[in-house]
Amino acid sequence: MTAQLIDGKAFAAGLRARVAQRTAALRDAHGVVPGLAVVLVGEDPASQVYVGSKEREARAAGFHSVVHRLPAGTSEEALLDLVATLNADPLIHGILVQLPLPAGIDENRVLLAIDPDKDVDGFHPVNVGRLALGQPAPVPCTPRGCLMLLKETLGDLTGREALVIGRSAIVGKPMALLLLAANATVTIAHSRTRDLAEVCRRADIVVVAVGRPGFVPGAWLKPGAVVIDVGINRLPPAPGEAKGRLVGDVDFDSAFQVAGALTPVPGGVGPMTIACLLDNTLEACLAAKGLAGAF
Numbered sequence: 001m002t003a004q005l006i007d008g009k010a011f012a013a014g015l016r017a018r019v020a021q022r023t024a025a026l027r028d029a030h031g032v033v034p035g036l037a038v039v040l041v042g043e044d045p046a047s048q049v050y051v052g053s054k055e056r057e058a059r060a061a062g063f064h065s066v067v068h069r070l071p072a073g074t075s076e077e078a079l080l081d082l083v084a085t086l087n088a089d090p091l092i093h094g095i096l097v098q099l100p101l102p103a104g105i106d107e108n109r110v111l112l113a114i115d116p117d118k119d120v121d122g123f124h125p126v127n128v129g130r131l132a133l134g135q136p137a138p139v140p141c142t143p144r145g146c147l148m149l150l151k152e153t154l155g156d157l158t159g160r161e162a163l164v165i166g167r168s169a170i171v172g173k174p175m176a177l178l179l180l181a182a183n184a185t186v187t188i189a190h191s192r193t194r195d196l197a198e199v200c201r202r203a204d205i206v207v208v209a210v211g212r213p214g215f216v217p218g219a220w221l222k223p224g225a226v227v228i229d230v231g232i233n234r235l236p237p238a239p240g241e242a243k244g245r246l247v248g249d250v251d252f253d254s255a256f257q258v259a260g261a262l263t264p265v266p267g268g269v270g271p272m273t274i275a276c277l278l279d280n281t282l283e284a285c286l287a288a289k290g291l292a293g294a295f
């Protein structure tokens, strides 16, 4: 038996369509249009692609969509001024500063400047605290998308042994909190974890976010485990290729033989990130208008 492929691309398309429908209903009933501002500093090629997709998908959902593209040499103070302007803009309900920022800009200071109620990335310390305390908060988009795919695949996660490999603030830590809130038994593994293969073999759910191509081989997996691969790594181009292939943090071919279900790269977790961003923005807009839960 080989693994079921978890189609994040299709799931994300469905989520985007639901956001677009709710957005149209909100506009028709109240004349309110969700506004998303994305800030990109510098010319990182991958970030340019992601920000372009965010702009396009926000428009397609019926949002007021604004992108601020700033040169790499932008000062931290200028960026903070822009964030303050967006915080005060009543047409903007969600603000996202694309990461990574160029060296020399203090990422934590910038994220701290975003109004927590407009922080559709869920990276502000207030929202991190709310998530840790189980209070309503915007949830970081990638782990939120992973949780949706897990629930779609497994249903109730109660009592499942879940392993998160990676402890970043953007993926690993919020992922562990979300799994805990879903009543899974959660282990976080990282670069200092001893005998990772053994820890992995006990897990019903494995979420991998380490940024190392093919890091988890099929031999580490419990047969039937559900594997969520967050990694997006571009390999060097093979002879005759213009661009290298995209691969995940899981060795797909060997994992496919052992896992019960597995996300592909591309087409797994990645598309969920932008779909969840749209959903977080709509929720932020509804909350700002006192309409949470109404659409």
Ligand SMILES: Nc1nc2c(c(=O)[nH]1)N[C@@H](CN(C=O)c1ccc(C(=O)N[C@@H](CCC(=O)O)C(=O)O)cc1)CN2
Pocket: 049, 050, 096, 097, 098, 099, 100, 121, 141, 142, 232, 246, 265, 266, 267, 268, 269, 270, 271, 272, 273, 274
């Ligand atoms: N402020 C933020 N910065 C970054 C975030 C984030 O959530 N907030 N996440 C990543 C990048 N990211 C969105 O910003 C992102 C990554 C990947 C994808 C995606 O759809 N990937 C495709 C493949 C795309 C390709 O061909 O290159 C896939 O996996 O199928 C969307 C968004 C870092 N920065």
